[in-house]
Amino acid sequence: xxxxxxxxxxxxxxxxxxxxxxxxxxxxxxxxxxxxxxxxxxxxxxxxxxxxxxxxxxxxxxxxxxxxxxxxxxxxxxxxxxxxxxxxxxxxxxxxxxxxxxxxxxxxxxxxxxxxxxxxxxxxxxxxxxxxxxxxxxxxxxxxxxxxxxxxxxxxxxxxxxxxxxxxxxxxxxxxxxxxxxxxxxxxxxxxxxxxxxxxxxxxxxxxxxxxxxxxxxxxxxxxxxxxxxxxxxxxxxxxxxxxxxxxxxxxxxxxxxxxxxxxxxxxxxxxxxxxxxxxxxxxxxxxxxxxxxxxxxxxxxxxxxxxxxxxxxxxxxxxxxxxxxxxxxxxxxxxxxxxxxxxxxxx
Ligand code: PMP
Numbered sequence: 001x002x003x004x005x006x007x008x009x010x011x012x013x014x015x016x017x018x019x020x021x022x023x024x025x026x027x028x029x030x031x032x033x034x035x036x037x038x039x040x041x042x043x044x045x046x047x048x049x050x051x052x053x054x055x056x057x058x059x060x061x062x063x064x065x066x067x068x069x070x071x072x073x074x075x076x077x078x079x080x081x082x083x084x085x086x087x088x089x090x091x092x093x094x095x096x097x098x099x100x101x102x103x104x105x106x107x108x109x110x111x112x113x114x115x116x117x118x119x120x121x122x123x124x125x126x127x128x129x130x131x132x133x134x135x136x137x138x139x140x141x142x143x144x145x146x147x148x149x150x151x152x153x154x155x156x157x158x159x160x161x162x163x164x165x166x167x168x169x170x171x172x173x174x175x176x177x178x179x180x181x182x183x184x185x186x187x188x189x190x191x192x193x194x195x196x197x198x199x200x201x202x203x204x205x206x207x208x209x210x211x212x213x214x215x216x217x218x219x220x221x222x223x224x225x226x227x228x229x230x231x232x233x234x235x236x237x238x239x240x241x242x243x244x245x246x247x248x249x250x251x252x253x254x255x256x257x258x259x260x261x262x263x264x265x266x267x268x269x270x271x272x273x274x275x276x277x278x279x280x281x282x283x284x285x286x287x288x289x290x291x292x293x294x295x296x297x298x299x300x301x302x303x304x305x306x307x308x309x310x311x312x313x314x315x316x317x318x319x320x321x322x323x324x325x326x327x328x329x330x331x332x333x334x335x336x337x338x339x340x341x342x343x344x345x346x347x348x
Contacts, residue, residue: 024102027056028066029176033184033313038283039296042345045303048189049296049316050181053288057095059318060177061163064200065095067172068161069103078159080104086161087111087148089197089247090119091318096161097128108155110148112136115246118322138252164254169200170207177201178208181313190310191217193266193299195248195291196228199257201315206261220265221298221314223273227251232265243270244326244336247317248291266298270338273297275347277320277327278340287320290327300348 014022021027031051040046052060072078083106084096093109100107107128111120112135123130131151136142145164152160163169181192192209194202206218222229224241226249231237239251250257270290277293280286288296292315299314306312326332333339 024056024098025066028062028099029055030180031055033181034286034316036280036284036286036296039300039345043300043304043348044308045300045306046309046311047296047299047303048185048311048313049286049292050177050313051316053292053316053319055095057091057098058322059091059094060201060315061091062095062099063172063176064092064163064169064198065099065161067175068163068166068168069096069099069105071166071168071171072159078105079157081157082106083108083155083158084161085110085148085152085155085158086163087144087146088163090115090123090322091247092161092163093123093128093130094119094126097123097126100128101126108148108151108158110144110151112144116323116326118325122322163200164198164250164256167255169198170204170256173201173204174207175204178205181205182208182212185311185313187212188311189216189313190306191219191299191302191312193219193221193295193302193312193314195221195223195245195295195298195315195317196250196257196260197247197291198254199250199260201317202262203256203260210261217263217302218261219298219302220262221295222265222267223249223294224267224269225249228257229265229267232262241269243273244338245270245273245290245294246323247289248294264302266301268294268297268301270336272347274327274333274338275340275342279342279345281320286316288316289318289320289323292316292318297348300345304348 016022055062085108087110097107109128114135209216223243223245225243227237273294295314303312
């Protein structure tokens with residue numbers, strides 16, 4: 001990408017009013033809350049999905065990216081021509097790269113090499129400086145998280161977004177996602193169900209919903225291979241099994257998740273996640289990623305424990321496009337022994 005693309009955008013003397021959105025950054029958020037009519041009818045409870053895949057960067061992480069960058073700007077740590085460094089499963093990097101392009105910052109994005117290939121392609125297309133490292137456990141110094149920290153420390157004028165420990169991530173959801181859900185439901189919902197990658201979404205939304213009504217249940221949806229289900233249920237971190245889910249599940253307690261007002265947790269296996277992903281596109285016309293499908297499974301299962309007619313809100317984190325070579329690829333499904341078979345919702 002030519003250097004001049006990264007110049008600082010001059011303050012526009014435009015008139016932005018009515019239904020207009022002010023640039024890429026202004027187009028983040030205010031996503032629709034979509035009722036899932038067939039699923040809701042089948043279980044006798046209303047399941048509502050916050051359509052985060054409709055953010056301009058295609059995922060819920062656009063909100064965290066905006067929140068983190070605006071926080072650095074407000075603290076004077078990021079100035080024109082500056083560099084943002086982050087380690088990410090992909091979506092946070094995508095959000096940071098696009099907000100960065102719109103605001104005049106460079107991005108260095110570090111990713112492990114085991115994520116869906118589509119996400120690397122998107123980051124390269126956006127002009128991010130992408131560094132792919134071998135996937136390694138967090139305890140290994142070669143892990144993408146530690147590599148991002150080292151790069152940020154070695155790069156003059158750079159900031160490390162640090163989405164796991166930087167609570168500007170959670171604050172963005174407390175300030176935007178949570179209040180939007182309250183406005184869209186008239187404040188009337190029984191539960192909010194979401195998986196955690198950094199915990200920013202569940203913690204921030206949870207805080208906003210609890211401040212409105214402490215009776216709203218905040219429920220973690222966790223894949224196998226994550227320690228959070230055990231942490232919510234027993235207070236100790238313990239991992240069981242594994243998952244192909246991307247962007248969710250974590251084995252340690254990070255600042256964004258720490259202290260989140262979580263009442264309960266459900267664990268969902270990959271088979272149910274894949275069945276739901278394919279059911280959602282076939283029956284509801286919603287083409288989403290694995291974490292969104294896992295969220296919907298958990299939301300439906302939790303809703304069934306509540307009185308008939310209850311409303312449960314969850315997050316449709318990102319779209320299916322960026323997983324076409326995996327979750328929606330017949331060969332990949334066969335190789336991973338998760339070929340969807342169900343013609344109905346019996347897998348719930
Ligand atoms: N789903 C996907 C696809 C993601 O990339 C992420 C972020 N890592 C999440 C869900 C979880 O969001 P959060 O980091 O706010 O917990």
